[in-house]
Amino acid sequence: MITxxxxxxxxxxxxxxxxxxxxxxxxxxxxxWDSLSHVRVITAVExxxxxxxxxxxxxxxxTVGDLQEAVNRKLAK
Numbered sequence: 001m002i003t004x005x006x007x008x009x010x011x012x013x014x015x016x017x018x019x020x021x022x023x024x025x026x027x028x029x030x031x032x033w034d035s036l037s038h039v040r041v042i043t044a045v046e047x048x049x050x051x052x053x054x055x056x057x058x059x060x061x062x063t064v065g066d067l068q069e070a071v072n073r074k075l076a077k
Contacts, residue, residue, distance in 0.1 A: 013044045023065025
């Protein structure tokens with residue numbers, strides 16, 4: 001499940017008014033989510049949730065659900 005908080009960050013950083021993010025959603029399915037906006041998304045998620053991702057963690061992110069799980073793991077520590 002994608003939290004409302006993560007959805008708000010994604011919508012803001014991708015300049016979207018609304019989008020139905022699902023756990024299986026990939027970047028190429030989201031309008032405007034390219035390599036440059038990916039950097040902005042990751043930075044904004046780190047700031048919003050007060051977490052830091054290592055480069056290898058970022059490379060392993062394939063879906064929005066992966067991103068949510070990575071945030072959840074960081075917050076559980």
